Amino acid sequence: MTKIHNLTNATKTVWAGERDYLAHGATQVPVVHSVSFGYEDVDEWFEVAIGEKEGHIYGRNTNPTVQAFEDKVKILEGAESATSFSTGMAAISNSLSTFLKPGDRVVSIKDTYGGTNKIFSEFLPKLNIDVELCETANHEQMETEIAKGCNLLYLETPTNPTVKITDIKRMVKAAKAVDALVFVDNTFATPMNQNPLALGADLVIHSATKFLGGHADALGGVVCGSEDLVEQIYHYREINGATLDPMAAYLLLRGMKTLHLRNERQSASAMKIANYLKQHEAIDAVFYPGLETHPNHDIAKKQMKYFGGMLSFSLKEGLDGVREFLPRLQYANRAANLGSVETVVGPARTTSHVECTPEERKALGIPEGLVRYSVGIEDVDDLLADLENALSYIAVKN
Numbered sequence: 001m002t003k004i005h006n007l008t009n010a011t012k013t014v015w016a017g018e019r020d021y022l023a024h025g026a027t028q029v030p031v032v033h034s035v036s037f038g039y040e041d042v043d044e045w046f047e048v049a050i051g052e053k054e055g056h057i058y059g060r061n062t063n064p065t066v067q068a069f070e071d072k073v074k075i076l077e078g079a080e081s082a083t084s085f086s087t088g089m090a091a092i093s094n095s096l097s098t099f100l101k102p103g104d105r106v107v108s109i110k111d112t113y114g115g116t117n118k119i120f121s122e123f124l125p126k127l128n129i130d131v132e133l134c135e136t137a138n139h140e141q142m143e144t145e146i147a148k149g150c151n152l153l154y155l156e157t158p159t160n161p162t163v164k165i166t167d168i169k170r171m172v173k174a175a176k177a178v179d180a181l182v183f184v185d186n187t188f189a190t191p192m193n194q195n196p197l198a199l200g201a202d203l204v205i206h207s208a209t210k211f212l213g214g215h216a217d218a219l220g221g222v223v224c225g226s227e228d229l230v231e232q233i234y235h236y237r238e239i240n241g242a243t244l245d246p247m248a249a250y251l252l253l254r255g256m257k258t259l260h261l262r263n264e265r266q267s268a269s270a271m272k273i274a275n276y277l278k279q280h281e282a283i284d285a286v287f288y289p290g291l292e293t294h295p296n297h298d299i300a301k302k303q304m305k306y307f308g309g310m311l312s313f314s315l316k317e318g319l320d321g322v323r324e325f326l327p328r329l330q331y332a333n334r335a336a337n338l339g340s341v342e343t344v345v346g347p348a349r350t351t352s353h354v355e356c357t358p359e360e361r362k363a364l365g366i367p368e369g370l371v372r373y374s375v376g377i378e379d380v381d382d383l384l385a386d387l388e389n390a391l392s393y394i395a396v397k398n
């Protein structure tokens with residue numbers, strides 16, 4: 001039989017990681033709701049409990065459905081090991097907490113996901129952990145800060161909401177020179193477009209709530225990396241308890257079967273939509289790494305397969321324009337999530353950066369009229385027509 005790791009993503013998303021968990025001839029992974037797992041033989045129970053024999057003891061530690069989900073992501077990211085969490089934020093906070101201690105120094109970027117940014121600005125400083133947030137995509141500044149010494153480099157690329165790109169390989173080189181761990185939030189790119197571990201990162205993190213699940217009906221998070229690192233994170237999580245629920249694991253697993261198809265469609269549609277918006281008179285700027293006008297298009301081309309389904313654009317009429325435009329879209333959920341089969345749209349000021357003041361958003365380069373658009377799997381011509389119609393309501397005052 002062909003080894004699964006020689007297969008391409010289209011086949012892996014469908015088949016990988018599932019076979020070991022099928023029972024009674026079932027072709028689909030069962031949702032195992034049992035909280036605990038019983039043993040007749042006391043010695044066997046003991047061996048499983050101390051990790052000498054494979055098996056399950058208690059649902060906060062491991063569960064077969066959850067493990068099938070972890071196995072699929074692990075294979076897609078080309079990792080040795082993976083462990084999962086109740087949410088993406090749990091994956092991020094647990095991973096940071098596993099390795100950081102008072103006196104440590106973290107280097108990251110200003111544009112990380114809003115929740116991650118709160119950990120950096122609010123929670124880590126309380127533990128006497130120093131965090132230096134660099135201008136996103138300013139590689140020289142990051143290199144300077146890393147060279148001053150740091151324990152952990154935390155990256156996210158592309159970022160929310162202006163899809164900025166950081167050169168992972170280049171930053172890994174700088175971090176390794178000072179023996180720092182490198183974490184990469186790969187939520188926007190998905191394992192279909194970018195594999196940070198192959199570029200030298202130590203840990204890749206996903207909010208599975210977004211593209212992995214793809215249907216906006218289950219929360220989850222997952223981290224992948226070496227067995228040594230993931231084992232330590234797993235231990236932190238099994239004790240602290242941010243465990244992924246088996247039902248959510250099943251929904252995420254099922255969603256992932258179409259990840260490859262969804263990503264191809266969403267990436268192709270996003271490219272067309274970005275090109276359409278770029279020439280529209282009501283639009284001030286379009287942010288999409290696939291556009292040649294994107295400041296880091298070259299890096300994106302080098303480290304990503306496709307450019308993904310996330311784009312954003314700013315309206316010339318600012319927030320007034322957003323108020324006119326958004327309610328008129330017929331094929332987009334106005335909501336805070338992203339990465340779903342349905343198109344999802346929202347202004348940055350009410351979604352990713354709702355906690356910021358207008359001044360802070362300005363400092364981050366987020367115009368008040370910025371709209372984040374997560375492209376769904378609908379027919380792209382229908383989406384273009386929907387955008388055209390909604391934009392026609394904005395009177396551009398030239």
Ligand SMILES: *Cc1c(COP(=O)(O)O)cnc(C)c1O
Nearest residue numbers: 087088089113185187207209220
């Ligand atoms: C949504 C998101 C998170 C947080 O994930 P949750 O599942 O909502 O906790 C982290 N990083 C990125 C890039 C995200 O988009």
